[in-house]
Amino acid sequence: MTMPTTTREVERYLEEVRAALADLPEKDRVELLGDAVQHLTEVEAAEASTDLQERLGPPATYAAELRAAAGLPTRPEPVDTANARSLRGLVHETARGSRELLRDLRPAWWVARGALLAAVPFWLGVEADDNFPAPQPADSPVLGLLLVLTGIGLSVWLGRSADRNFWRRSGTATNVALIVLLAIATLTASPSGVESTFSVEQRQFLVSQHGPVTNVYPYDSEGRPLEGVLLFDQDGNPLRVNDRGFQAHECVRSAAHPTAVSGVVDFIYPIAYRTELDDRFPSNDQGRSRFEAFQRMMRERCASEVSRPAVSIPVFPPAPEPRPSPEAQP
Amino acid sequence: MVATEPALDTSQLLKGVLDIAVLAVVKAEDGYGYDVVRRLRGIGLPDVGEASVYGTLRRLYKSGLLTSYVVPSEEGPHRKYYAINAAGRRLLDLGAKTWREFADVIDKVLADEKEAA
Numbered sequence: 006m007t008m009p010t011t012t013r014e015v016e017r018y019l020e021e022v023r024a025a026l027a028d029l030p031e032k033d034r035v036e037l038l039g040d041a042v043q044h045l046t047e048v049e050a051a052e053a054s055t056d057l058q059e060r061l062g063p064p065a066t067y068a069a070e071l072r073a074a075a076g077l078p079t080r081p082e083p084v085d086t087a088n089a090r091s092l093r094g095l096v097h098e099t100a101r102g103s104r105e106l107l108r109d110l111r112p113a114w115w116v117a118r119g120a121l122l123a124a125v126p127f128w129l130g131v132e133a134d135d136n137f138p139a140p141q142p143a144d145s146p147v148l149g150l151l152l153v154l155t156g157i158g159l160s161v162w163l164g165r166s167a168d169r170n171f172w173r174r175s176g177t178a179t180n181v182a183l184i185v186l187l188a189i190a191t192l193t194a195s196p197s198g199v200e201s202t203f204s205v206e207q208r209q210f211l212v213s214q215h216g217p218v219t220n221v222y223p224y225d226s227e228g229r230p231l232e233g234v235l236l237f238d239q240d241g242n243p244l245r246v247n248d249r250g251f252q253a254h255e256c257v258r259s260a261a262h263p264t265a266v267s268g269v270v271d272f273i274y275p276i277a278y279r280t281e282l283d284d285r286f287p288s289n290d291q292g293r294s295r296f297e298a299f300q301r302m303m304r305e306r307c308a309s310e311v312s313r314p315a316v317s318i319p320v321f322p323p324a325p326e327p328r329p330s331p332e333a334q335p
Numbered sequence: 336m337v338a339t340e341p342a343l344d345t346s347q348l349l350k351g352v353l354d355i356a357v358l359a360v361v362k363a364e365d366g367y368g369y370d371v372v373r374r375l376r377g378i379g380l381p382d383v384g385e386a387s388v389y390g391t392l393r394r395l396y397k398s399g400l401l402t403s404y405v406v407p408s409e410e411g412p413h414r415k416y417y418a419i420n421a422a423g424r425r426l427l428d429l430g431a432k433t434w435r436e437f438a439d440v441i442d443k444v445l446a447d448e449k450e451a452a
Contacts, residue, residue: 040368040389043415047369048385067386074353074390075397298407 015045018057021064026072028080037071111164116185119160123153157185211246218246221274228318234274243272275313346382355430356380357391358423361401367414368392392417400426 022041026034045057061067073079127140127149140149211218221244223231236244261277262269349356360366360374368389375383395401400423406414419427 036393037390040393041386044368044385044389047367047414051369061385070384070386071390074384074387074394076390076394 012049014057015049018045018061018064018067022068022071025065025068025080029072029077033075033077037068037075037077040075041067041071112161115161115164116157118164119155119157120153121156122160123156124149161185211244220246220276220278222313222316223274224316224318226321230313232275235270236272236274245272246276345380346384349380349383352430352434353383353387353391354395355427355434357388357395358400358419358427358430361392361417362419362424362427365416365418367406367416370414371417395423 019038019041023034023038026037029037048057048060062070069079124140127142140152142148142152211221221234221236223234225231238244260271262271263273264270356375357371360371360378363374366374369385371392372383372385372388375388392401396403396417400420401417402420403415403417406416408414
């Protein structure tokens with residue numbers, strides 16, 4: 006009789022609370038999240054209908070309050086220092102900062118403008134894929150590069166002549182040189198290099214036709230479950246599943262990855278999920294008996310949750326005899 | 336009728352004494368988070384933040400001032416109860432003493448003020 010105790014609204018709220026706690030060490034995060042789960046389910050149980058946002062404020066505020074009261078550091082954010090300054094001063098400073106930033110970024114904009122001007126017409130063509138990121142007129146990357154550089158040169162020249170005082174005033178000539186070099190490096194990089202610049206920080210997890218994958222259970226051809234299997238894709242990249250801690254039926258779990266010589270291995274399957282249970286013993290007798298009943302129940306509930314799911318193993322024809330027979334196909 | 340000045344910010348006051356308020360409530364009877372929130376509000380602290388109470392319980396528990404156990408429930412969610420222990424009682428006594436001394440001083444200051452006026 007396991008029933009989901011978190012509704013969609015609670016889950017959405019929790020997801021944002023989780024994001025606001027992302028900078029904490031895993032142990033703290035799991036604990037605070039456990040408290041939040043506890044809290045929200047208790048609120049849900051007590052009140053017939055509640056708007057969580059209205060009742061508890063935005064998830065980020067809620068998370069900040071929770072962590073402050075728990076004695077954990079606040080989320081590092083430059084805006085936090087605002088209290089010390091007057092709001093007026095802060096607004097002023099921000100505006101000035103933005104203006105300076107925009108001015109410093111202008112050369113970058115010129116470069117991007119030039120490169121885009123040269124490349125965009127090619128991206129709109131039929132063979133757009135071949136022309137991304139650098140255009141290849143007549144299948145020649147060199148020609149494409151020249152075109153892009155010409156575009157950049159033209160754009161920067163235009164930008165400079167629109168503001169002749171620029172060089173003397175800001176002295177960021179070196180910045181422009183760096184940006185141009187960077188653009189060249191990006192455009193001439195190998196396809197894999199280009200790929201990585203587009204997927205930085207955007208860690209994608211394994212998704213199957215059934216949705217996000219949180220674990221993989223390998224078996225051999227005779228149906229024997231395998232443990233400790235390392236999975237890689239066709240390019241030799243480790244396959245990772247979404248192994249962030251999760252909670253269901255009040256069991257808060259987090260992945261327990263083994264540590265190799267090279268560091269933590271998070272693509273070894275099946276992933277062991279550890280249930281976070283309070284195992285401190287209560288002090289009084291009343292508490293102890295409640296606690297023991299709970300332990301029994303949770304052990305069943307949480308353990309069954311992470312056991313291997315039932316699968317149907319296909320039956321293969323018996324292995325061929327040493328003498329090859331005509332019907333035995335590999 | 337006296338014109339009311341801006342009230343003393345009770346949420347600021349609460350920050351300093353939430354620990355002993357929570358300890359006292361839990362000492363009276365073991366409680367789970369939401370229950371502690373309701374009891375504090377019932378006593379006369381309507382502004383107490385829910386996340387603050389949960390966070391405070393967590394911190395007191397981690398500092399070894401509370402113990403914790405979970406009570407299964409057939410209908411609703413399981414409840415994580417907190418109970419005070421010896422260390423928690425000691426801290427509560429100490430905190431209560433500090434509070435009384437502090438409150439006495441402020442009372443005295445306010446009484447002198449009234450006399451002088």
